[in-house]
Amino acid sequence: MKVFKKATIIVMSLFYINIGIRHFSNPTYFMAIMPPYLKWHLELVYISGFFEILFGVGLLTRYRRLSSFGLILLLIAVFPANIYLIMNEQAQNALEITKQTAIIRAPFQLVFLGLAYWHSKD
Template structure:
């Protein structure tokens, strides 16, 4: 079961990372205005998700990749808070925007399983 969870996690992060390159405007829209270089940060976070997701698949890099994902999840948390509090994302139900915040903790816990 743990290998299924590991492969699922790797797939989720690689797919999410690739999506940064396919739909960068979507990710730039959720960037808090106080952060600089939105496009560059979206591309950097996409690369990080792909590299760290792949890194989970190899025992030699699994722990480092899991810690990297934890740090990445913490780094992107302000974007999730911005989505929930800015009032700009009216097409997404408010409850879903707020539910996403504790989901971040669950994702951190999931990554921590591989540290």
């Protein structure tokens, strides 16, 4: 089990670092799923990308527990974007996905939350 857990920590770390970098290299992609009631879309995309990189790197350090809880908070904070994606056809078109794909995608956030919590444990 320890080998599997270490593998998931590495995979999730690389996942968050990659997604975080994409927030800077293609912010328009992420801005497309930002609910309109939020202000400063570009700034929020950059801030969330920064923290995805920071916490992704942190998973590989002695700060794994802190980074895991940071990821939990981040995943909760960005969840409204997933709801907006489900409800908004324009956002779905921007990401080139169907409503069904958006619906299927949303529960994976719970998997990511669970993994982050599991990774916070020794």
